[in-house]
Amino acid sequence: MKPTLHEALQIDIKRINREIENIVKYDKDVPRTSVLSHSVLQLIRSGGKRLRPLLVIVGSRFGTAKTGSRFGTAKTGRRQLQLAAAAEFIHAASLIHDDIIDRSDLRRGAPSLHTQTGVAEAVHIGNYMSARVVELLSDFTSDHDRFVHDLSSLATAQLCIGEYEQLQHAFDYDLTLKQYLEKTRCKTAQLMATCLRVGALSTDARPEVADALYRFGESLGMAFQIEDDILDFTATAEMIGKPAGSDLRRGQVTLPVLYALSDPVLAPRIRAIHANSSEEEIEYALQGICVGDALARSQQMRMDYLQQAMQAIELLRGHPAYGQLEVLHQYFGGKTA
Amino acid sequence: MTMLIENTLQLLESSCAPEAMAVLDLDPSELKETASILEDYGIPFSRSIKLMALIALLALARKRHEDVSFSDEQLTRKILDGDYFQSLYVQLAMQFDEMGLVRYLAPRLKKYYISQAMGKLSAEPLHDSLQAYLQAEQAAARKEQAI
Numbered sequence: 001m002k003p004t005l006h007e008a009l010q011i012d013i014k015r016i017n018r019e020i021e022n023i024v025k026y027d028k029d030v031p032r033t034s035v036l037s038h039s040v041l042q043l044i045r046s047g048g049k050r051l052r053p054l055l056v057i058v059g060s061r062f063g064t065a066k067t068g069s070r071f072g073t074a075k076t077g078r079r080q081l082q083l084a085a086a087a088e089f090i091h092a093a094s095l096i097h098d099d100i101i102d103r104s105d106l107r108r109g110a111p112s113l114h115t116q117t118g119v120a121e122a123v124h125i126g127n128y129m130s131a132r133v134v135e136l137l138s139d140f141t142s143d144h145d146r147f148v149h150d151l152s153s154l155a156t157a158q159l160c161i162g163e164y165e166q167l168q169h170a171f172d173y174d175l176t177l178k179q180y181l182e183k184t185r186c187k188t189a190q191l192m193a194t195c196l197r198v199g200a201l202s203t204d205a206r207p208e209v210a211d212a213l214y215r216f217g218e219s220l221g222m223a224f225q226i227e228d229d230i231l232d233f234t235a236t237a238e239m240i241g242k243p244a245g246s247d248l249r250r251g252q253v254t255l256p257v258l259y260a261l262s263d264p265v266l267a268p269r270i271r272a273i274h275a276n277s278s279e280e281e282i283e284y285a286l287q288g289i290c291v292g293d294a295l296a297r298s299q300q301m302r303m304d305y306l307q308q309a310m311q312a313i314e315l316l317r318g319h320p321a322y323g324q325l326e327v328l329h330q331y332f333g334g335k336t337a
Numbered sequence: 338m339t340m341l342i343e344n345t346l347q348l349l350e351s352s353c354a355p356e357a358m359a360v361l362d363l364d365p366s367e368l369k370e371t372a373s374i375l376e377d378y379g380i381p382f383s384r385s386i387k388l389m390a391l392i393a394l395l396a397l398a399r400k401r402h403e404d405v406s407f408s409d410e411q412l413t414r415k416i417l418d419g420d421y422f423q424s425l426y427v428q429l430a431m432q433f434d435e436m437g438l439v440r441y442l443a444p445r446l447k448k449y450y451i452s453q454a455m456g457k458l459s460a461e462p463l464h465d466s467l468q469a470y471l472q473a474e475q476a477a478a479r480k481e482q483a484i
Contacts, residue, residue, distance in 0.1 A: 094420075100412070124402065127454075133449050146431060153428035157425055164417055
């Protein structure tokens with residue numbers, strides 16, 4: 001049987017899950033039996049790939065800290081686990097708010113949090129999770145540790161900017177490729193890149209190593225989002241947990257849509273889609289996008305990013321943990337294939 | 338005081354990303370209260386602008402996430418604004434070298450969100466939290482001097 005990503009990376013996922021749960025379990029200000037505690041734990045336990053924590057741990061294996069693991073690389077310590085858990089907490093908090101924004105009733109196949117607590121309460125549960133991360137990261141007090149706050153400031157602000165751009169460009173069929181790429185970078189790629197970089201710096205990786213890992217993570221993140229865009233047209237509802245063409249219905253001009261818009265025959269069909277379009281109109285546009293070359297061109301762009309990812313880590317080729325990056329690359333590159 | 342408030346608003350306007358199209362609809366009485374505390378504690382003008390901007394971001398974040406519901410046409414915008422102001426607060430605090438404030442306020446802000454999530458609506462005003470921080474900071478400075 002094919003190993004899971006964490007198995008291939010030889011990362012103890014149970015340890016990470018425990019650390020994530022401990023963030024709320026050991027918060028003395030949260031009553032154990034409260035709805036808040038129950039809701040956060042339920043969300044965390046509902047699954048998820050734990051990509052961001054895994055990226056933090058992989059990044060940490062590129063440090064110079066002499067703790068000597070069997071990989072000949074820096075060992076995963078408590079500090080790295082805390083950062084990994086914080087990364088997942090930030091991601092989970094953003095999912096709570098995303099589900100409200102998208103009015104999505106399901107998350108990982110279960111009722112989303114706001115359907116159980118109410119919208120106002122769910123917004124504050126998401127806020128609690130973000131504030132708890134800031135509280136935990138505030139314990140990293142030295143100037144040397146300033147980078148940890150990139151998780152709760154820069155990367156999170158970029159995430160919001162990506163969402164703003166998405167909101168402003170809903171049903172905007174004049175969106176440029178440059179704008180699309182910028183939105184994707186903000187919304188998805190930068191948090192992934194930051195996870196790798198923060199992990200690396202937590203074990204005193206050299207700056208050029210941390211930067212190379214950042215660029216690698218950014219390119220992987222771009223490929224990851226483009227794949228998600230493609231899956232919206234090619235996957236079944238069971239595979240992605242939402243009906244095919246959801247992005248188009250919500251006015252999101254993704255990469256396949258952008259490419260399809262350059263086809264003069266197809267463009268009017270797509271431009272006709274608006275917030276109140278009928279199912280027939282949407283289906284008509286979806287079929288056109290799937291038949292043309294838009295998906296193949298998007299796939300090519302995805303492959304280009306995967307190639308850029310490998311180029312970014314060329315200087316790390318001799319590092320004992322280089323194989324970990326190859327595993328990540330295979331995972332991100334092989335999902336659609 | 339007016340100059341401090343004006344400078345703070347200018348700093349906030351220039352710090353917000355254009356994509357956010359941020360509306361800085363701050364409560365003038367809260368701004369005055371904060372300005373008066375900063376004056377009382379003798380905080381230099383340049384630092385006062387920064388501290389006031391940070392407190393203003395927290396106030397904006399709170400305001401945007403207040404009483405949100407699906408019936409609100411501005412729901413998406415409000416959620417994004419609140420999230421953005423919160424992350425900008427940490428980002429600017431790092432830039433201004435005011436992580437001491439972030440550290441001090443972190444448990445208080447967290448408790449505020451816990452109480453909101455649990456339906457308890459009372460909250461400590463942010464200028465009171467700032468005052469407590471300045472008090473603690475000055476006490477620590479006095480202690481250090483004494484040593």
